[in-house]
Amino acid sequence: MQARILSHHGRQAWVIDQQGQHHLCVYKGRDQEPMTNDWVEIDQTSSPAVILRQLPRKNTLLRSEAHRSKALAANIDQALIVISGDPLFSDELLARMICACVAEGISGLIVVNKMDLAQPTERARQQLASFTGCLKQLNWAVLEVAAKPKTPGFIQNENPDLVHALTEKTTVVLGQSGMGKSSLLNWLVPEFNAQTQEISTALQTGRHTTTASRMVRAHEGWLIDTPGFQLFGLHHLSETQLALGFPEWAAAQEARGRCRFANCHHLNEPGCSVKQAADAGEIAARRLSLWQNLLRAS
Ligand SMILES: Nc1nc2c(ncn2[C@@H]2O[C@H](COP(=O)(O)OP(=O)(O)O)[C@@H](O)[C@H]2O)c(=O)[nH]1
Ligand SMILES: [Mg+2]
Ligand SMILES: [Zn+2]
CATH class of the missing domain: 1.10.40.50 (Probable gtpase engc; domain 3)
Structure with missing residues (x-):
C-alpha cells in the first residue's frame, strides 16, 4: 500500500498510510535516500514493515555544502520562512532560502515573528524592504505575527490570513536558529509537541535532536519542521537556477x-x-x- 514518510532516522522511516495508520518501516535497499514527505510503497504485512519503493517526487528541497547535501523534504506545496528583528535575520540566508525554493518551483510566504517587539520589528521591516521587488515578482506574501509574545500588554491575535495560507497545503517551515520557528509551530499546532514526541519515540531519537525534518498534521494540511541552521549552501544550483530567486x-x-x-x-x-x-x-x-x-x- 502507499504511505508518506513523516520522518526518518538511519534506515528507518515513520510513515502514515492512506487510512491514517502509522507504521515503522525499514529501507531494504541502500540505494534509496529517504526524504520527509516522500510517497512510498510499503509492505505492511512483513515485520518490520518494509519500504518497497519510493514514488516519483514532485520536487525536493535541499541545502548543500561543497561536498554533501541535506535533504529537507519532498513534494512541497509552499515554504513558510520565519524571520525576526531580534536577533535580526540574515538577509543573505533569506536570499538563499528563496533561491532554494524558487529553483524547485516552490512558492512561499515570509512570516516576520516577534512583532510584539516594536523597534526590532521596524529594523526587520527595513531590512526586508530590499526584497520588496523580489517578493512582488514572486507573488510571496509577508505576514507579521507574535508566536510567543514577551511584551507585557501585547495581545496575541488569531491570524486568519496565516491559517488560510496553510489550509490543505503541505508547507515546509524554514528558519535560521533563534527566529522562533519552534514557537511558531507550537502556536499553530497545539498538538505539535505530542506529534513530534510520537515521532521521536517511534524512531528512538532524542526529543530535541532534529536531524531530519518531521511532518505534523495542521489545518487540514501538513507542516514540515526542518532542523534550524546557520548556513544554507546552494552548491546544487546552477547560476541560471539561482537567478530565478x-x-x-x-x-x-x-x-x-x-x-x-x-x-x-x-x-x-x-x-x-x-x-x-x-x-x-x-x-x-x-x-x-x-x-x-x-x-x-x-
Ligand atoms: N518577544 C518575542 N519572543 C519570541 C517570540 N517567539 C519566540 N520568541 C523567543 O525567541 C527565542 C527563540 O525561539 P525558538 O522558538 O526557540 O526559535 P527557533 O530557534 O527558531 O526554533 C525564544 O527565547 C522564544 O521565547 C515572539 O513572538 N516574541
Ligand atoms: Mg527550534
Ligand atoms: Zn548584467
Whole structure:
C-alpha cells in the first residue's frame, strides 16, 4: 500500500498510510535516500514493515555544502520562512532560502515573528524592504505575527490570513536558529509537541535532536519542521537556477533591454542592465550585492 514518510532516522522511516495508520518501516535497499514527505510503497504485512519503493517526487528541497547535501523534504506545496528583528535575520540566508525554493518551483510566504517587539520589528521591516521587488515578482506574501509574545500588554491575535495560507497545503517551515520557528509551530499546532514526541519515540531519537525534518498534521494540511541552521549552501544550483530567486534581474532587462553580454553575470561587466537599474534605484542595491556574494561563494 502507499504511505508518506513523516520522518526518518538511519534506515528507518515513520510513515502514515492512506487510512491514517502509522507504521515503522525499514529501507531494504541502500540505494534509496529517504526524504520527509516522500510517497512510498510499503509492505505492511512483513515485520518490520518494509519500504518497497519510493514514488516519483514532485520536487525536493535541499541545502548543500561543497561536498554533501541535506535533504529537507519532498513534494512541497509552499515554504513558510520565519524571520525576526531580534536577533535580526540574515538577509543573505533569506536570499538563499528563496533561491532554494524558487529553483524547485516552490512558492512561499515570509512570516516576520516577534512583532510584539516594536523597534526590532521596524529594523526587520527595513531590512526586508530590499526584497520588496523580489517578493512582488514572486507573488510571496509577508505576514507579521507574535508566536510567543514577551511584551507585557501585547495581545496575541488569531491570524486568519496565516491559517488560510496553510489550509490543505503541505508547507515546509524554514528558519535560521533563534527566529522562533519552534514557537511558531507550537502556536499553530497545539498538538505539535505530542506529534513530534510520537515521532521521536517511534524512531528512538532524542526529543530535541532534529536531524531530519518531521511532518505534523495542521489545518487540514501538513507542516514540515526542518532542523534550524546557520548556513544554507546552494552548491546544487546552477547560476541560471539561482537567478530565478532574483526575478528583479529579468524584470530589469525587460524594462531596460538586455545586458550587452548574453552571459552577463551582473558582476561588473560593461553595459549591464541590472547594474544600471540598481544605480537608478529601480532595484535595491543590497539585492545586487547579495547576488554578487552568492556567485562568488558558489
Ligand atoms: N518577544 C518575542 N519572543 C519570541 C517570540 N517567539 C519566540 N520568541 C523567543 O525567541 C527565542 C527563540 O525561539 P525558538 O522558538 O526557540 O526559535 P527557533 O530557534 O527558531 O526554533 C525564544 O527565547 C522564544 O521565547 C515572539 O513572538 N516574541
Ligand atoms: Mg527550534
Ligand atoms: Zn548584467
